[in-house]
Amino acid sequence: MAVSDTATENAALGPPPATTGFLGWMRRNLFSNVWNALLTILSAYLLYLVIPPAVSWLFLDATWSEATPQTCRAAEGACWAFVREKHRVILFGRYPYFEHWRPLLGIGVLMTMVLVSCFRRFWRPWIGLVWVGGLGAFFVLMWGGDIPVTYRTVAVIGAAAAAIVALARASGGMRSLLLWIAALFGVLAVGFGAILRVLDAILKALFGIEDVLIGAAGIWFEIPTGLTFVPTSLWGGLPLTLLLSILGITVAFPLAILLALGRRSKMPLIRTFCIGYIELIRGVPLISLLFVGSFLLPLFLPRGVEISDLLRAQVAIIGFSAAYLAEVIRGGLQAIPRGQFEAADALGLGYWQKMARIVLPQAITLVIPPIVNTFIGLFKDTSLVSIVSLTDLLLATKDMAIGDVNWRAFYAEGYTFIALIYFVFCFFMSQYSQHLERSFETGRRKRR
């Protein structure tokens, strides 16, 4: 009898609670106490409410094959036939239908350029050539027609070439000479037309001769491409979104560095200008800058000068992002200990050497997360250009795809599709920034 007693006692104890395996993991992470258990059950219930309907709308009940709006309306789920039917106008906007291979190739060129630049071992001066070549190819593809060669084309190519050759050389006085030449070409690219106009005005006032020099600012000759000409007003969709963000980021970033350095400068004029610029631009919404660019700016420009909507929106985006980025970078600059500046000074490094070699590399590495934050914000903010009637990804979807009366009912599918596109790019940026952070951290964890 005694034997069977112990047997029942042991049975009443039951097996020890699992601490390993799936049950153990659940016990530790999901049901460790009453509150956790309650939260787990609540979350499970919410997921049950959301996931099954979402899955059946997105996949199970969805219409995938070629279908008409009528068959779609009859189905319960998402109408992916809509995206199938409209993906080309969503991706390319108003761009002429039979020329869609050009923006598609353009996207390929831009993406290759960006992906190549993602590898740190390619961070050499020649990457500048990849960018000049890539952007050049993109614009030639998108524009087509006869490529006009003006003073500006020559000056831009001259500036890029001089800058790249200068940076590719290790050191020497040649380098600064080339950088000066690059800067000179840069000024010419921007201001040559204006300079000629001023000179013409002087000649007119002095001798009554009209417009002798301005001819030099016109088109010198044209290179035919054999493609139909497509003006920027017809560009749209993903290539437009990508162009605005890629150019936005690459131009705003160096500008932001200059603004951040300027704000910390000892020279009152430069400091005041930078503070004024940053505070003014940060104080207004991007939408208002886009409006000013599109509707007010043309009123102030001299007659005969025309700037495309695309360029105006691009400039507004660059100017806006530069102000935000400048503050992010300034945050990084503040975090660099005084000793680093002093050590650089004591070694005899000049201001620009000190900043470029010692201070900025450390400061920028520190603020990679907020920098990428700003980049992601910029990427999504490009959708605001739709208010100045540039057909970016969002406006193309809204006006051209959903705008088709037959398919009007399927806006959810359209927006889901472009949300996915935006997400893919933003997620890539966020993952890349984490990768960069890790790769910069190796070997210097123990820093003072």
Place this chain on the structure above:
Amino acid sequence: MEPIIIMRGVDKWYGQFHVLKNINLDVQPKERIVICGPSGSGKSTLIRCINRLEEHQKGQIVVDGVELTNDLKHIEQIRREVGMVFQHFNLFPHMTVLENLALAPIWVRKMPKAEAEERAMFYLRRVRIEEQARKYPGQLSGGQQQRVAIARSLCMSPKIMLFDEPTSALDPEMIKEVLDVMIELAREGMTMIVVTHEMGFAKSVADRVIFMDQGQIVEQNAPHEFFNNPKSDRTKLFLSQILGH
């Protein structure tokens, strides 16, 4: 011989606070000077004026025949010839040891990269640390970092070396390795001005010991005289405090 550093009636204020009061100092080439004194006496400020990390407001400072004014050209010219070693090393954490050393020769002296790295390895061998060349400063001990910092300054072949409390931030067992390097440098005839509390170093290598208090040079003498026969009461008090235990 013409002094390599001349300071005449130098005054400096931080706001209302008078840090340096009428400093007059001549340093001969190859002279080794130790500056000591209580904290806040202006010793660091004094040597930091020599390479213009601090600006003096009155008086005249001439280094290697060039007067220090607001002229950036003069300042950079002087900084090329004056090396400085800091209390907290101030190595560049984002560069390897070798890059730390080769940086200034390449960008300031415009030396080809290969030559600059060869020179860097030469000085790393001299401070007995060449096996760490490819590491980052954060991976080295304090003593090793300070020796790298000394080598970094030497790479510019300076005529004068300034040391601002080079051993104060080090653990005791690492002080000797840094002092050994400095003693070697002194033996080779480098012009050195060293702000330090290491009185053993002062006794063994200094030509002259300067005692500062409240922004003034109170007393200066050869080490033997200075330690055995101090003249002013403030010096005596300071020495009794620092050597007393």
